[in-house]
Amino acid sequence: MHRPFSYKLNIFLFLLPALILFVGILIAPIAMSAYYSLTEWNGLGIPKFIGLQNYVELFTSKSINIMRALKNAMLLAVLSVCIQLPFALLLALKLSRHVKGERWYLAIYFMPVLISSVVIGQLWIKIYNPEYGALNMFLRSVGLDSWTRIWLGDKNVAFGACLVPILWQYVGYHMLLMYAGIKGMPADLNEAAMLDGCTPAQVSWYITIPYIRPILRVSVIFAVTGSLKSFDMIYVLTNGGPNHATELPSTLMINLLFLRNRYGMGSTIAVMLIVLCFVFAMLINLAFKEEK
Amino acid sequence: MKKLVALMLAAIMLLGIASAVAEDVTLNLWTIAVESDSSYQTFIDAIAAFEAAHPGVKVNHEPTQNEQYKIKIKAAMSAGTDLPDVFFTWGMGFLGEFVAADRVLNLDEYYPAYQEELPVNMTANASYDGKLFGVPYTMSEVVLFANMEILASVGYDHIPTTIEEMNECCDALLAAGITPFGVSGKELWCLSEYLEPLMIKSVGTERLIKLYNGEESWNNPDVIAAVEAFQNLVNKNYFDPNAAALGNDEVKTNFIAGKYAFYQNGSWNCGDIDKSENPAKFQAGLFPVLNADNASLYELIGGPNNTLAVTATTEHKEEAVALAFELGRFMSDADYKSGANLPCWTPDPDAQVSDLVSQVADIAAKSEGMVLFGDNFLSADQANTYLDYIGLAYAGDITPEEFAQGMDDTLYNK
Missing domain, CATH: 3.40.190.10 (Periplasmic binding protein-like II)
Structure with missing residues (x-):
């Protein structure tokens, strides 16, 4: 006999552990951050409620200079979408065409994703070393001495230098997502197009790319939100320096939270990041929906 | 048979109690003396000397690199849980914020026993409102x-x-x-x-x-x-x-x-x-x-800066205080002799130090x-x-x- 109440109770009981985890790990910390963002708190005493003062200070303080960090994050997001993703797509398209050694190439391109950012950061610190680094040594060896720089110490080039390893590291990740999408395509779609006389480039442009649009949407969301949240590589390479030239919202947040003991202001940046990631994810979804 | 079982259970219980009584006290110590630090070996030696002088007390030394340590100790102090018993700190503003939050043990009642070796003028950067909250061991x-x-x-x-x-x-x-x-x-x-x-x-x-x-x-x-x-x-x-x-x-x-x-x-x-x-x-x-x-x-x-402090929540107050003072005394002397720092505690008059340390x-x-x-x-x-x-x-x-x-x-x- 069907008993609706018992049925709903079962559903509730089975969902309860996941609900507890979801609320405890995700919702509660966000709610706590939102509360702390309205307080002045050094992390040790009793938080003092100050309303929206932290938000006002965040966007007006020259000392914090959140706009510089946001500008850097947006630049990273744009370059991720405009350089990292097209490059990953090209690799995925190429590798999915039964290239000799396909598995090896996949493993090699994916390797940077598996290696710790700290290790990659240290590797690039060595590459960028102004004295013995591979980059300056190469430039000197080809007579381009005037192009040598203190790559991570010159505020005019430091962020650009940081962008290279950040973009490079995750090419393999997006490539794998797209590769999986392409491999999941029914073979007859491509075959039919080829029989109709399409070139490989036309097949890619008119058949493959539209087919993997959901994957591309996910990649764009990951690239943009990942850029906004990006932290580890910058922390290792420059820790936001020189003179905050490479600061991102997350490095600024860590600085305020743990070096300056401004837990209220740090939480304000955390809330801002959550809102930004959410808004951008919505906008990207909307953009892909409209295209459809 | 029932009596035998009862006796055996009682014996097991007694054994359990006895082993609990004999259990070592473990003190957690957080410092910045990672392996590359000039004070690393001195800390290891100081801990070994302390453990030898206090049978039954074990010290679990957890070093963290300088910049990461600042984040770690502040985060732990903020949470107020999983705190070490004794921790390294810098004086004045750094320790002051933990003191203001009542996270640090006042050492006034223990200090007189060590005052002869640790002059009052060396404790200024670890004192707040006239109360001592840290054991300075070296000055720089x-x-x-x-x-x-x-x-x-x-x-x-x-x-x-x-x-x-x-x-x-x-x-x-x-x-x-x-x-x-x-x-x-x-x-x-x-x-x-x-x-x-x-x-x-x-x-x-x-x-x-x-x-x-x-x-x-x-x-x-x-x-x-x-x-x-x-x-x-x-x-x-x-x-x-x-x-x-x-x-x-x-x-x-x-x-x-x-x-x-x-x-x-x-x-x-x-x-x-x-x-x-x-x-x-x-x-x-x-x-x-x-x-x-x-x-x-x-x-x-x-000035006197490198300091050891005891957390207010330590469960082994006496042992932790002893660790802070005795480690401080040892470190002061050993760091001075090794050239890592100048002593806050009255130095050994026969200490042999390098020319560079003598100049400093x-x-x-x-x-x-x-x-x-x-x-x-x-x-x-x-x-x-x-x-x-x-x-x-x-x-x-x-x-x-x-x-x-x-x-x-x-x-x-x-």
């Missing part, structure tokens, strides 16, 4: 390390004693293709090791303390003169042009390898310099006076005033803003006047 001061072989190569047999002579010496070094000063522009506190001695030798001890306390405006000619002198060092290319990309360890290694003539940093570097192939070529001195009307050569940046100790003995490092003196938020301004001044992004005005505006809302 900013000194100007010089490579005398390099100086001799440009005709100097001594560390320049006036600003004019220092400039001439640096010009001669540059002409000979040698970088005068090594500094890490990547670690802002290293820049403060150059600016603060200039500051104290321009404004004097008392006024520098007033500046840090917000009792005097930074916007005055003497502060501006100090920042100008600092920026002159940069503008004249006296610093390593690659400084912005170098960490302090790299700079120290370069100095020891003979890349720079001078390296101005804390006296804790003596141990590393003494380990070099030819330590005799290095001397410790002081940066010349900037304004003789306000300051003298022996007005110094530094001699400078401390002649001290006519001492002000703690600015980033330790100030609160965490103020200290980081202050270091930011120093970084901006070093990069030439702000003028000395903007530095002074910025300090007033940002730190003290004047």
Whole structure:
């Protein structure tokens, strides 16, 4: 006999552990951050409620200079979408065409994703070393001495230098997502197009790319939100320096939270990041929906 | 049969109780003495000596690298859980915030037992409202390390004693293709090791303390003169042009390898310099006076700073307090002998120390005033803003006047 109440109770009981985890790990910390963002708190005493003062200070303080960090994050997001993703797509398209050694190439391109950012950061610190680094040594060896720089110490080039390893590291990740999408395509779609006389480039442009649009949407969301949240590589390479030239919202947040003991202001940046990631994810979804 | 079972159960229970009674007390100790730190081995030795003197007490030493440690201890203090029993800390502002939050044990009732060996004047930076909250074990001061072989190569047999002579010496070094000063522009506190001695030798001890306390405006000619002198060092290319990309360890290694003539940093570097192939070529001195009307050569940046404190929540108060004091005493003595730092505790009169450590100790003995490092003196938020301004001044992004005005505006809302 069907008993609706018992049925709903079962559903509730089975969902309860996941609900507890979801609320405890995700919702509660966000709610706590939102509360702390309205307080002045050094992390040790009793938080003092100050309303929206932290938000006002965040966007007006020259000392914090959140706009510089946001500008850097947006630049990273744009370059991720405009350089990292097209490059990953090209690799995925190429590798999915039964290239000799396909598995090896996949493993090699994916390797940077598996290696710790700290290790990659240290590797690039060595590459960028102004004295013995591979980059300056190469430039000197080809007579381009005037192009040598203190790559991570010159505020005019430091962020650009940081962008290279950040973009490079995750090419393999997006490539794998797209590769999986392409491999999941029914073979007859491509075959039919080829029989109709399409070139490989036309097949890619008119058949493959539209087919993997959901994957591309996910990649764009990951690239943009990942850029906004990006932290580890910058922390290792420059820790936001020189003179905050490479600061991102997350490095600024860590600085305020743990070096300056401004837990209220740090939480304000955390809330801002959550809102930004959410808004951008919505906008990207909307953009892909409209295209459809 | 029932009696036998009951007896066996009782025996098991007694055994359990007995083993619980005999169980070791484990004290958790957090420090910054990672393996590459000059105090690492001293800590290991000090802990071994403590454990030998206190059977049944084990010390679980958890070292963390300096910058990460600051984050770790603050996060733990903030959460108030999983705190160590004893922890390393810096005095004044750093420890002060934990004290204000009641996270640190007051040591007043334990101090008299050690007062004879640990003079009261050494406890000032760990005392708040007249109450002692930490066991200082070493003091340090900013000194100007010089490579005398390099100086001799440009005709100097001594560390320049006036600003004019220092400039001439640096010009001669540059002409000979040698970088005068090594500094890490990547670690802002290293820049403060150059600016603060200039500051104290321009404004004097008392006024520098007033500046840090917000009792005097930074916007005055003497502060501006100090920042100008600092920026002159940069503008004249006296610093390593690659400084912005170098960490302090790299700079120290370069100095020891003979890349720079001078390296101005804390006296804790003596141990590393003494380990070099030819330590005799290095001397410790002081940066010349900037304004003789306000300051003298022996007005110094530094003071008792490296401190051990006991958390208020420790479950083993007596053992933890003993660990803090006894480790402090051991570290003070051993760090002094190894050249890692100057002692806060009365040193062993027969201690054999290197020439470099003797020179640093001699400078401390002649001290006519001492002000703690600015980033330790100030609160965490103020200290980081202050270091930011120093970084901006070093990069030439702000003028000395903007530095002074910025300090007033940002730190003290004047």
